[in-house]
Amino acid sequence: MVIFFFSSQTYEEQSITPFLAQFNTPYWYDRLEGLSFMYGGVEVSAHTAGVNGFLEFFIRKGAHLFIFFVFGLLTLGVWRSFVKHAVLAFAGALVCVLLYASADELHQMLTGGRTPLLQDVVLDTFGGLLGIFCFLMFNRWRRRRT
Secondary structure, eight states: OHHHHHHHSOHHHHOOHHHHGGGOSHHHHHHHTTOEEEETTEEEEHHHHHHHHHHHHHHHHHHHHHHHHHHHHHHHHHHHHHOOOHHHHHHHHHHHHHHHHHHHHHHHHTSTTOOOOHHHHHHHHHHHHHHHHHHHHHHHHHHHHO
């Protein structure tokens, strides 16, 4: 529900650039000047987006990672409670994460001011995969302690 709620908001409703405008100073431009990369066919840098836009990019993508990390962790927990075969539970959880990440981008296509990106599907799936691995590592650690 959290993912669906955030995907339903326009870019402007989610924007935190006014708060981050305080970082639009020569000090931060100098520190971030050499950082530049392509994401979704667009250059991301302090020069092109301003310091506040550059920082917001990382906060937004970090939110993608975190939310899908939690989603992957919880999804594997549900799969493990119904499917005892570890590989099937892992595969089922990963497929769920991938499908929901794809559906989330399709949902964003229908939301004003949002752009669906294949790169976000990959990022979301990676976040979910990290959550799945953390679930597995925690279970392994917990079994060794008992």
